Amino acid sequence: NAGVTQTPKFQVLKTGQSMTLQCAQDMNHNSMYWYRQDPGMGLRLIYYSASEGTTDKGEVPNGYNVSRLNKREFSLRLESAAPSQTSVYFCASSTQVPGTGELFFGEGSRLTVL
């Protein structure tokens, strides 16, 4: 049972380049999330999806777009990367309504923007 799988694990981009982070979960969860983690700041929510076909902004959505492709997959896209987007990105999923239950996390995607 893989749980939450993120790809790629590491990525280096130049300013202005675009890329998509992929996330898939095999637990039949309805809710999925993208967080970023910066040193000393904990995790901040970028976007979430309460169910297939719906997405909502979190605390720090600027510069990002998301797609809930199906129940399993939730991707995060950076259209024009900036150095301020250098971070570790975590995808998570949950059985419950956003904000109410336990989250299951992937191992993270470490992004550096030069």
Next chain:
Amino acid sequence: SQQGEEDPQALSIQEGENATMNCSYKTSINNLQWYRQNSGRGLVHLILIRSNEREKHSGRLRVTLDTSKKSSSLLITASRAADTASYFCATDAGSARQLTFGSGTQLTVLP
């Protein structure tokens, strides 16, 4: 903005000792959760305590919640080197539909 703030930021203890971490938050919550993160890994859920609960246990973990003081504590008893990790509290303030994380406590357990 972060709802929960952990204290201390870093804690170093000897194996076998107890470790206590605290979390303070600002607004009323529906529940509070604790997560562990090993270096370079994703977060793992430890325990959830609801606003109408005062104490909860799970193995060597004991969590308390004081809603009047807007604070929670996580106690790890008889700590082991394998407990070395960062510990985060996360709060659910209900209407926001978001789980908000604190900045974490880095626990080091020395063998």
